[in-house]
Amino acid sequence: MSISSAPPPELLDFEDPVTGDSSIDLPRAQAAVAELLRALGRDDNDPHLRDTPRRVAAAYAQMLTPRETSWTTFPNDDGYQGLVLVKDIPFNSLCQHHLLPFRGVAHVGYLPGERLFGLSKLARGVELFARDLQVQERLTQQLANWLEDTLSPRGVGVVMEAEHMCMSLRGVQTAGTLTRTSVFTGLLSDAGPLREQFPH
Structure with missing residues (x-):
């Protein structure tokens, strides 16, 4: 698969390979990051911050999801x-x-x-x-x-x-x-x- 054909982070399936659970709710995580920015006194409508909630949610989802593998x-x-x-x-x-x-x-x-x-x-x-x-x-x-x-x-x-x-x-x-x-x-x-x- 070429790099250009990879889906954007918000569309990736962050399913836990051990339990099979898909417990990461990306839209909810994005909303929480936006609220955190506002609580920290930042304007989440600033052009430099507008996409930050999506990026942060996708980054945490990736950091919390191991790649699927088998243990043969x-x-x-x-x-x-x-x-x-x-x-x-x-x-x-x-x-x-x-x-x-x-x-x-x-x-x-x-x-x-x-x-x-x-x-x-x-x-x-x-x-x-x-x-x-x-x-x-x-x-x-x-x-x-x-x-x-x-x-x-x-x-x-x-x-x-x-x-x-x-x-x-x-x-x-x-x-x-x-x-x-x-x-x-x-x-x-x-x-x-x-x-x-x-x-x-």
């Missing part, structure tokens, strides 16, 4: 026992307290049992949970739980590092500060050479 696994026929680790997976999410972005990288790995994931699925899994109103701690735990539930591996490790705009742009205004969260389960719960492969 395949058998670990060769009995691979080593660590599968994908580092530096970029992600963007939205702070549920301020609706401001936080962004960073995720390092996601597991010790296989009987099933394996394609490597791209680890990056897609990060996107799945990041495209929501989140806190980093919950996001990290959700990724670990998802791997445990989907693969029944011998161990899981998830480390996330992110800068939060709600700290950088407001409040203490500490630009460049990174927050690191981690979850380790199973054979990765204890310190050792396998766990040392994760950033620390």
Whole structure:
């Protein structure tokens, strides 16, 4: 499909690929943004702001809707026992307290049992949970739980590092500060050479 044939943002279907729900009401979101602009003392009839409600509603809808994907696994026929680790997976999410972005990288790995994931699925899994109103701690735990539930591996490790705009742009205004969260389960719960492969 060429770029020119893509539908405009207000016509895109922002259906949740996990639940199948289409809970994003774009016209209502646009009206809310227009009201917010007025409440902030801005003239939403200003030529520069006239299209802002539509743009903001479409932007949030996109940031809150992961791409549809399937979670097929395949058998670990060769009995691979080593660590599968994908580092530096970029992600963007939205702070549920301020609706401001936080962004960073995720390092996601597991010790296989009987099933394996394609490597791209680890990056897609990060996107799945990041495209929501989140806190980093919950996001990290959700990724670990998802791997445990989907693969029944011998161990899981998830480390996330992110800068939060709600700290950088407001409040203490500490630009460049990174927050690191981690979850380790199973054979990765204890310190050792396998766990040392994760950033620390």
